[in-house]
Amino acid sequence: MSTPQLYTILVYSENIAGILNQITAVFTRRQVNIESLNVSASSTPGVHKYTITCFCTLEMVKMLKAQIEKRIDVLQARYFTDEDIFILESSLLKISTPAMLDNPEVCQIVRHHGGRIVEVNPTYSAVEKTGRTEEILSLYEDLNRLGVVRQFARSGRICITRGTREQLDDYLAEREREHSAGAQE
Amino acid sequence: MTGAESLMRSLELEGVKTLFGYPGGAIIPVYDALYDHHDTLNHILVRHEQGAVHAAQGFARVSGEVGVAIVTSGPGATNTVTGVADAMIDSTPLVVICGQTGAAQLGTDAFQEVDVVGMTQPISKWNYQIRRAEDVAWAVSRAFYIARSGRPGPVVLDFARNAQVGEVDFEPARVDFIRSYVPAPKPDAEAVAEAARLINNAVKPLVLVGQGVELAGAQQELRELLEKAQIPAGCTLLGLSALPTGHPLNKGMLGMHGNLGPNVMTNQCDVLIAIGMRFDDRVTGNLKTYARQAKVIHFDIDPSEFNKLVHADCKVLGDCRETLRALLPLIKPNTHQSWVDGFAPYAEQEYNKVIRGAIHPEGGPLLMGEVVRAVSEATQHQAVLVTDVGQNQMFAARYFQFSQPRSIVTSGGCGTMGFGLPAAIGATFGAPGRTVCLFVGDGGLQMTLQELGTIMEQQAPVKIILLNNNYLGNVRQWQTMFWNHRYSFTPMMNPDYELIAKAYGIPARTAVERPDLAAAIDEMLGTDGPFLLQCAVREEDDVLPMTPPGANVDEMLLEIQ
Ligand SMILES: Cc1ncc(C[n+]2csc(CCOP(=O)(O)OP(=O)(O)O)c2C)c(N)n1
Numbered sequence A: 001m002s003t004p005q006l007y008t009i010l011v012y013s014e015n016i017a018g019i020l021n022q023i024t025a026v027f028t029r030r031q032v033n034i035e036s037l038n039v040s041a042s043s044t045p046g047v048h049k050y051t052i053t054c055f056c057t058l059e060m061v062k063m064l065k066a067q068i069e070k071r072i073d074v075l076q077a078r079y080f081t082d083e084d085i086f087i088l089e090s091s092l093l094k095i096s097t098p099a100m101l102d103n104p105e106v107c108q109i110v111r112h113h114g115g116r117i118v119e120v121n122p123t124y125s126a127v128e129k130t131g132r133t134e135e136i137l138s139l140y141e142d143l144n145r146l147g148v149v150r151q152f153a154r155s156g157r158i159c160i161t162r163g164t165r166e167q168l169d170d171y172l173a174e175r176e177r178e179h180s181a182g183a184q185e
Numbered sequence B: 001m002t003g004a005e006s007l008m009r010s011l012e013l014e015g016v017k018t019l020f021g022y023p024g025g026a027i028i029p030v031y032d033a034l035y036d037h038h039d040t041l042n043h044i045l046v047r048h049e050q051g052a053v054h055a056a057q058g059f060a061r062v063s064g065e066v067g068v069a070i071v072t073s074g075p076g077a078t079n080t081v082t083g084v085a086d087a088m089i090d091s092t093p094l095v096v097i098c099g100q101t102g103a104a105q106l107g108t109d110a111f112q113e114v115d116v117v118g119m120t121q122p123i124s125k126w127n128y129q130i131r132r133a134e135d136v137a138w139a140v141s142r143a144f145y146i147a148r149s150g151r152p153g154p155v156v157l158d159f160a161r162n163a164q165v166g167e168v169d170f171e172p173a174r175v176d177f178i179r180s181y182v183p184a185p186k187p188d189a190e191a192v193a194e195a196a197r198l199i200n201n202a203v204k205p206l207v208l209v210g211q212g213v214e215l216a217g218a219q220q221e222l223r224e225l226l227e228k229a230q231i232p233a234g235c236t237l238l239g240l241s242a243l244p245t246g247h248p249l250n251k252g253m254l255g256m257h258g259n260l261g262p263n264v265m266t267n268q269c270d271v272l273i274a275i276g277m278r279f280d281d282r283v284t285g286n287l288k289t290y291a292r293q294a295k296v297i298h299f300d301i302d303p304s305e306f307n308k309l310v311h312a313d314c315k316v317l318g319d320c321r322e323t324l325r326a327l328l329p330l331i332k333p334n335t336h337q338s339w340v341d342g343f344a345p346y347a348e349q350e351y352n353k354v355i356r357g358a359i360h361p362e363g364g365p366l367l368m369g370e371v372v373r374a375v376s377e378a379t380q381h382q383a384v385l386v387t388d389v390g391q392n393q394m395f396a397a398r399y400f401q402f403s404q405p406r407s408i409v410t411s412g413g414c415g416t417m418g419f420g421l422p423a424a425i426g427a428t429f430g431a432p433g434r435t436v437c438l439f440v441g442d443g444g445l446q447m448t449l450q451e452l453g454t455i456m457e458q459q460a461p462v463k464i465i466l467l468n469n470n471y472l473g474n475v476r477q478w479q480t481m482f483w484n485h486r487y488s489f490t491p492m493m494n495p496d497y498e499l500i501a502k503a504y505g506i507p508a509r510t511a512v513e514r515p516d517l518a519a520a521i522d523e524m525l526g527t528d529g530p531f532l533l534q535c536a537v538r539e540e541d542d543v544l545p546m547t548p549p550g551a552n553v554d555e556m557l558l559e560i561q
């Protein structure tokens, strides 16, 4: 049994209602917590993309992949470690403006972490930060130590793969080939 | 025409001739359409929706066709859930059609509205809510394609009332391709070659036969493999009739109450060849010690079965009829003489310690084992065996013998009490020329007893053999063995079953004494139509041998201390 680590699972499905439920049910049954989840349209028309992260063993992530792919309307599920993908997460922080003006450290920390102040009004200011989980959490923790954070929101991970081939396209092309070959038989 | 009428046309196009169902408000339009299709669609009115699904399962299991059930919304749909779950775990092709509130009322807690799609999502192979009459033809065709292809399973169609009454120009649909679904991947020549290499080099190979062999129609290919290389085999509960019981290489049943030889030898073989089986915990016992010495070859159509419980050294994905066909030419003839001979002492030991006493008792009350064997013999081992769940099931599986494929109908993965009676009804429709024998306990019979009404109305020729021990016997056995004889709510007061049969006009007889058994069986088999034979069997009998739960597969108990 390998040691648990963070995996990012990319799932592609037909655009049909109820698939998210089917996918998350696989995690629930195997008692694996979903760390983050993002659903969006993919670059292929009519295909939805789910980006899911979770901590588990290699054996488990293989099982999750197989059980997700078993759902009829799922096209493909693949898993990656962080080296295999470009990753982005985003976050928003709401900070008390008076507290920020009182303490010059606040602005220094925001700048130091590469955050962006996108709104300032007399009551609060909004800070935006994109990056990897650790970078976002580190900004949050530094600001939180100063007691100035009123709200914090972090998005699910999105990613694109580093591979040179587009495996979903390959899969769809292969299926189309099989289908037309079958039709000619 | 209406959506309901296009359902009828679509069912006819799929070749459906028999369906099991129960009407209600939200499905009346479909029943109204059915009224005009008497000639082509034989609808069997059951007495409870659970019965409809189990009957459809029994029908599907013996015939290899898709079983169909039609029910109303709300409680009608919830009553099907047990059967759908049962069909899912036992890979039985079904299409279950439930009525539903009109689309405009969905989500408003309308009368008899339940979230059928949400409820059956984890227990069905696919489900779909039909909200427009235009979608009927497509959804029905897709449902049948999914239910019967690949690893079969249940599909649930949630048919909104407005789609039943809505008007549509019917256009037949034929779904035979879904790009996101690969039902039976083509055999991979390399995997097949690797499997052949492992088998050819094996000194002590053992084949595990699962229901996948029956589902693929690969019984002949299996036999050729076994005979060509002289490989002994054990069968899972659901795979029992994939290989004739009397075949010299059939070494018996695997699992908790299976035969000693194949279980013990699982931990001695050097190559384990699993074909269309899923390493259920009732088969493997303790996984940590299961077949650790062996190289494992796993033939399966469902890639999610590989490495799920037992690591496979060689995975052969595909329909096992195709993969076995590709394998056969690569297999070298062999004898494995001493290995095959090694099963005999175990068979002898089991016969002496367990089997002889179970089928030829010297005195005392009737035993389940002897009743089962006597019925099997009286049918020349040609009958379809249907069982309920419990000791009756295990004794039936151990002592019934099979000579034809698709001859065992039992609830394996779910262990659903109440499955037997309705499943047996379905089996009489799925295999009309064959004798259908149901073995059922006093507990399980009462779980779906109402289906005697269906038997009465249809004169369905089910031979019901009630093995009455006045106990929830299987649980009682566990209480005896593992819970210090504390029989908490397992003794059970029984009604007069002959009187019940009489109320339904079903001929009945009770056998109490050993000398009466043969005549009673003759009367049952000699009577046209249904028959209830009640056998008063020993109250506290135990199914043996037994691998206690979690014990090693080769540590079977032959007796209880
Ligand atoms: C629906 C359902 N409820 C409970 C059980 C648990 N259970 C398994 S076997 C059994 C006893 C069955 O008694 P009976 O039908 O009389 O059969 P016997 O074991 O006595 O042959 C019970 C209660 C079950 N398998 N299914």
Ligand SMILES: [Mg+2]
Pocket: B441, B442, B443, B467, B468, B469, B470, B471, B472, B473
């Ligand atoms: Mg009983």
